[in-house]
Amino acid sequence: MGDNKLIILKERNYFMWKKPWMMTQEWHHVLFLHWSVSPEEIRKYIPAELELNLYKGKAWIGFVFFQVKENRPRFMPCLPGLQSFLELNVRTYVTYKGKAGAYFFSLDANNPFIVKLATFGKFLPYRNAEINFKKHKKTFSIHSKCEYENESLLTTFEPVARPLESTQLNTWLTERYCLWTKTNGQLFRVDISHSPWRLQNATGIVYENTMTSFLKGNYKEERPLAHYSRLKKARLYPPVLEN
Template sequence: MKRRWIMTQEWRDVLFLHWPISAEDLREHIPSELKIDLYDNKAWIGFVFFQVKGNRPRLAPPFPGLSSYLELNVRTYVSYKGKSGVFFFSLDADNPVIVKLATLGNFLPYRQANIQLQKRNNIFSISSKVSNANSITETLITSFEPMPEIIEGTLLEQWLTERYCLWTKINNDLYRVDIWHAPWKLQNVKGDIVENSMAPIIKVDYQKNIPIAHYSKRKKVRTYLPIKEK
């Protein structure tokens, strides 16, 4: 990508959880300009959890208190004029300053959350809780163990994870944010979801199904200036 990146960070201990869902159950919650991406005629909802480390702007060192935090985002997969990417329903972080900065101008749906991550031997435990404007608590509690082997991802697994831009709509304008990182090195995981009440805007019980789950140890990411779509 020829444009200069403006922000970089490292994502560590990344957990992907994915469930198939009907496109009709998502349509009203996604800007009309965006086309819902389908795989085998199914839309997908994805949770991505990770630790952010080394968050900093271009040509600047990490700022104390802003360089490290935990994040859990809920997303689906969309396209615009043939380009595929993601649309976020929510992005939850445990750093209040990051949330305040990221929500300036209502650019992205970041929310302040109580997120905890524990690791014992090779087992990770995640707890994330956030109360939305309607006083509904959204919770994810899960534990998992990554399998040691790096897998060669199937076409579906690549389709779900190899996404390099996001869209957001501000007032009547659609913006795209491009990111760059090397292809994912994925590992299968085994584990349990103790509680999942995320994304209550989705009225179907997608949680009753076992998700497709993957882990990745770390990924260096670069973010570019937003582009207003035409």
């Protein structure tokens, strides 16, 4: 990523952090898995108000796994039973009135209390899932299973030791500072702030992938782009109703 673009990202996040945030989290052992897909394949599954954000004519599906720690609301300590959980989300990339961000098809978590809070009023598509995360030497394994939707992911990966130099594509895929969700016919935006990602390449194998069962294409047969980041501290902001 060029110096000018990095400065813009840092300035944008600096001003975002000045806003009154709602919640803070630490994201540990973040794994990004990305596949390119046909725009026609997913267009009908996102709200009509949102435009697909394409990279060289392709839409992208992203799986993002991480371990949440130190989850707490502003001005409050971590609450017992809510401060830590595992999460696997599935997203694509969109724009609204020129602003780029993400749209989530699902957010799976292994904490039923978090799922219940996040799905209040059907605000976000959180789902209860059984998620296991293990580390053996330098290799990590993830097994997530959402029984209600019969969707699962089983993968092992190993981060490449040295940091990855930012490229236009991996920056485009990972530097996303807002998400949109639609509930009761209204479109909301949730802003997120954190420092730019410091990524590492990751090598591994996807043994099982029945996520995004609504997509009928064969993108899962391709090897995904895989990136890893050890730790990111983030802040989430109150929802904004879009006009």
